Amino acid sequence: xxxxxxxxxxxxxxxxxxxxxxxxxxxxxxxxxxxxxxxxxxxxxxxxxxxxxxxxxxxxxxxxxxxxxxxxxxxxxxxxxxxxxxxxxxxxxxxxxxxxxxxxxxxxxxxxxxxxxxxxxxxxxxxxxxxxxxxxxxxxxxxxxxxxxxxxxxxxxxxxxxxxxxxxxxxxxxxxxxxxxxxxxxxxxxxxxxxxxxxxxxxxxxxxxxxxxxxxxxxxxxxxxxxxxxxxxxxxxxxxxxxxxxxxxxxxxxxxxxxxxxxxxxxxxxxxxxxxxxxxxxxxxxxxxxxxxxxxxxxxxxxxxxxxxxxxxxxxxxxxxxxxxxxxxxxxxxxxxxxxxxxxxxxxxxxxxxxxxxxxxxxxxxxxxxxxxxxxxxxxxxxxxxxxxxxxxxx
Amino acid sequence: xxxxxxxxxxxxxxxxxxxxxxxxxxxxxxxxxxxxxxxxxxxxxxxxxxxxxxxxxxxxxxxxxxxxxxxxxxxxxxxxxxxxxxxxxxxxxxxxxxxxxxxxxxxxxxxxxxxxxxxxxxxxxxxxxxxxxxxxxxxxxxxxxxxxxxxxxxxxxxxxxxxxxxxxxxxxxxxxxxxxxxxxxxxxxxxxxxxxxxxxxxxxxxxxxxxxxxxxxxxxxxxxxxxxxxxxxxxxxxxxxxxxxxxxxxxxxxxxxxxxxxxxxxxxxxxxxxxxxxxxxxxxxxxxxxxxxxxxxxxxxxxxxxxxxxxxxxxxxxxxxxxxxxxxxxxxxxxxxxxxxxxxxxxxxxxxxxxxxxxxxxxxxxxxxxxxxxxxx
Numbered sequence: 187x188x189x190x191x192x193x194x195x196x197x198x199x200x201x202x203x204x205x206x207x208x209x210x211x212x213x214x215x216x217x218x219x220x221x222x223x224x225x226x227x228x229x230x231x232x233x234x235x236x237x238x239x240x241x242x243x244x245x246x247x248x249x250x251x252x253x254x255x256x257x258x259x260x261x262x263x264x265x266x267x268x269x270x271x272x273x274x275x276x277x278x279x280x281x282x283x284x285x286x287x288x289x290x291x292x293x294x295x296x297x298x299x300x301x302x303x304x305x306x307x308x309x310x311x312x313x314x315x316x317x318x319x320x321x322x323x324x325x326x327x328x329x330x331x332x333x334x335x336x337x338x339x340x341x342x343x344x345x346x347x348x349x350x351x352x353x354x355x356x357x358x359x360x361x362x363x364x365x366x367x368x369x370x371x372x373x374x375x376x377x378x379x380x381x382x383x384x385x386x387x388x389x390x391x392x393x394x395x396x397x398x399x400x401x402x403x404x405x406x407x408x409x410x411x412x413x414x415x416x417x418x419x420x421x422x423x424x425x426x427x428x429x430x431x432x433x434x435x436x437x438x439x440x441x442x443x444x445x446x447x448x449x450x451x452x453x454x455x456x457x458x459x460x461x462x463x464x465x466x467x468x469x470x471x472x473x474x475x476x477x478x479x480x481x482x483x484x485x486x487x488x489x490x491x492x493x494x495x496x497x498x499x500x501x502x503x504x505x506x507x508x509x510x511x512x513x514x515x516x517x518x519x520x521x522x523x524x525x526x527x528x529x530x531x532x533x534x535x536x537x538x539x540x541x542x543x544x545x546x547x548x549x550x551x552x553x554x555x556x557x558x559x560x561x562x563x564x565x566x567x568x569x570x571x572x573x574x575x576x577x578x579x580x581x
Numbered sequence: 582x583x584x585x586x587x588x589x590x591x592x593x594x595x596x597x598x599x600x601x602x603x604x605x606x607x608x609x610x611x612x613x614x615x616x617x618x619x620x621x622x623x624x625x626x627x628x629x630x631x632x633x634x635x636x637x638x639x640x641x642x643x644x645x646x647x648x649x650x651x652x653x654x655x656x657x658x659x660x661x662x663x664x665x666x667x668x669x670x671x672x673x674x675x676x677x678x679x680x681x682x683x684x685x686x687x688x689x690x691x692x693x694x695x696x697x698x699x700x701x702x703x704x705x706x707x708x709x710x711x712x713x714x715x716x717x718x719x720x721x722x723x724x725x726x727x728x729x730x731x732x733x734x735x736x737x738x739x740x741x742x743x744x745x746x747x748x749x750x751x752x753x754x755x756x757x758x759x760x761x762x763x764x765x766x767x768x769x770x771x772x773x774x775x776x777x778x779x780x781x782x783x784x785x786x787x788x789x790x791x792x793x794x795x796x797x798x799x800x801x802x803x804x805x806x807x808x809x810x811x812x813x814x815x816x817x818x819x820x821x822x823x824x825x826x827x828x829x830x831x832x833x834x835x836x837x838x839x840x841x842x843x844x845x846x847x848x849x850x851x852x853x854x855x856x857x858x859x860x861x862x863x864x865x866x867x868x869x870x871x872x873x874x875x876x877x878x879x880x881x882x883x884x885x886x887x888x889x890x891x892x893x894x895x896x897x898x899x900x901x902x903x904x905x906x907x908x909x910x911x912x913x914x915x916x917x918x919x920x921x922x923x924x925x926x927x928x929x930x931x932x933x934x935x936x937x938x939x940x941x942x943x944x945x946x947x948x949x950x951x952x953x954x955x956x957x958x
Contacts, residue, residue: 187590187651187882188583195582261582454958463958466950472958473949477876477897484875487584495585505868563857569867570860574840577855 189487191265198262202269205242210275214238217276219445225277226400229355232276236310245284246308249292253304260494264486267441271448282352283307283314287360287379290430294418303358303379315382317347317361317404318427325564327362328371328424332406334363334378339413341378343386343406349558353389353402356382360430361406366421377423377430379415386410396550397540434559435507440490443482446514449548450479453521456545462524471520478513485509504573508565511555518549584878586655594655600632601663607927613666614786614930618745620667628667629699635673636697639681643693650819654826654881661830661938664787664930668702668742674823675741675816676703679750682819683766683804683812692748692768702745702771706737706793707752707813714817714943716761716810723753723765723800731767731802733795739941743791744780747771750803751795752813764809767800774798785937787930818895820942822884825877825898828906828938832873835909835931836866839916846918853916862912869905876901893955900948903939910935 191199214235217228239245248263249255258266278284288307291300306312323329332345343363353359359380366374380387386409391399418426454472457463463472485506522529525545533543542550556562570576586594604624613619628634638653639645653673660669677696680689680703695701711718721735733753743749749771755763769776775798781790804812840863843854853859880898883890910932914921921928939945 187586187878189879189882191582264582458958469953469958470946470949473900473953473956476956477901477949477952480894480897481872481876481901484584484879485872487582488875488878491582491584505871508864509868509872563861566861566864567857569864570854570857574854574860574863574867576840576843576860576863577852579855579857580851 199265202266206273210273219274232279235276236279240309253300254308260490264490271444280310282316286430286433287314289433294426312357313355315350315353315356315359317359319349325561330362332363334365340410343409345406347404350402350404353404362427372424374421375423376420377417377426380411396547440486443486447479457524475517504565504568508562515552518552521545522549590655597656597659605663605665610664610666617780619789625667626699635699639693639697643689644697649885650881651885657823657826658830661827662834666787671704671741672702674820675705676750678819679705679816682815701748703748704742704746705750706740708739710738719752719754721753722756731800733798733800735795737793740791740793742789743793744778761810763807765806766803766809768803769798769800785933787934788937818891819884821895821899822880825902828902829873829877831931832870832906832909835913836870839913842917866909873902873905896948896952900945903945906935907939
């Protein structure tokens, strides 16, 4: 047990710091850290920054070198994330490609798929979105009804997806479709890569309770994609979908802890400024939130060590997702209690629009976090059944 | 960065677990908790002679093995899991650490070998009838006797194993001082003249406490006069880490009991663990138990390193692990239903230990206030 950098880790950290100090300047430095994976502010500038990151080899750090990655260790990836957040560098746009599809392709993709799709992710040349949820397939994801039917050497896809972040920016979507209509729910699903820019794909923004519209409804109306765009087996897509979800619930969020700790600091600063920090109940809640965000870091480090030893995320990753989403939601509630009456007023900077300040936005947006990527209730089922071995609900 | 125990540390865990399964099964826990002494001298000697537990983290210069708090955390976790009835916490976590933090070199040479060999049962007496865990709780006065010694007058309460200890480390203050000023440590033999020791009937029978009444008791100064608070404060941080580790072991056992039962108890024709109402309780417990481990282990490392983070992570771990253990122990009873409420079932032993551990050395609210101060709120 040792929480200090090894000499190799220290050297890597230096390299990251040096690059950031030389490149995170001017307009890039002014943008500041992101406000979650769905944030769209300063889009063009952030895309330019992503291409800069990609050019310097900082995207897909831990991917194998034969596909353009650096083959970095988990600890190097974690060091990069730490330094990135500490430097208050721009919020990342390439999450869905780098964090979700990329690792899924590395694990389960064909050689051709890896060659075709990994390099553009690394260069931020192609953006991805995630086609999972549907109006009738939320927690019960295996109930997807979007159909894919083979027509010669192309799949023809028809159906509706919902809560699709960045659909309006994405070049491609990884879509869970039904390809066998007679098989049991989990056995008739295929995971298919579909180009977004074609006549058969339309989308419509969904306005959220925050007032913003980062999520979309996506409609596939006989959209087409080549036959070799299935990741994993045809009708074996449930396994692929769960592999992606494992990354979404696990490693992809390891880097969020530092951003949360920064947010805790902002809340504590607000409490000091407006005097709320003199209230013993607020003090208790602030200390509890601090303990919570530090333990999130300790949990992450334990998971990272386990990953470095076994190379896999297991169902334990569900503890992480349940943990951080619950923690963040209660921080949002604490922030509003600290803001007091001032929290009732939407900033004038919105020019009459319903635009929230950062703490208000976090208070609202965190309600989505205990729902997306598997609701807290689903996480608890997974923990109960796969980690603790409790019997499944009769179905 | 490496957040895992080494193979040697895992082996230590296995051997302590085997030892406790053999020497401290729940039948023994139940037998000893009914006694006033609250421990088995034979097992205490075996702990010292066969496993060297009392000497584990004490430097080799004083007859110890020179391991760190990380190893101590492993051992305490197993003791918490087994509800070991022994004066280990008082002797090793409280007294030995107080001596290590406060004593002169000569005093360490004199006092610690007895602890490492298992001959000395020791404790730390600092809390008084006010039940305060901070410097203001110490009102007992130490009066210089004019020939280099001191006499102590007053009452110490909630002293772990105070009725069986043969070495008592006492915190008292100089007349006319207050707060963190003027506090010193003293040592008193358990059979000192003028010392009246009363075993207290404890709600948690697996952990014994005593009231110690001092009336002109001759005492020897431990370390430097008036400089005791820094050493006591550090001792209390270390003790918080130790207790957090014990709590982790107890909480894990409660979770294990709950999960085992939820798999086999049938109601409405199916195991109760298949109902989400029960499953989700278990999932919440797992999250808290795992998080407690992360906190306690990290705090153990900070204590081992004796770094600046220790005060913050000690209060952090104690406040979190206290609530996690209590929650696990309470849910364990709920999941067991009626049987969990009986004297016969072991759930109440953990429920009581969880509550006494939550209160000892400051409850979660107390430690969160300390934490708030320590992080500058």
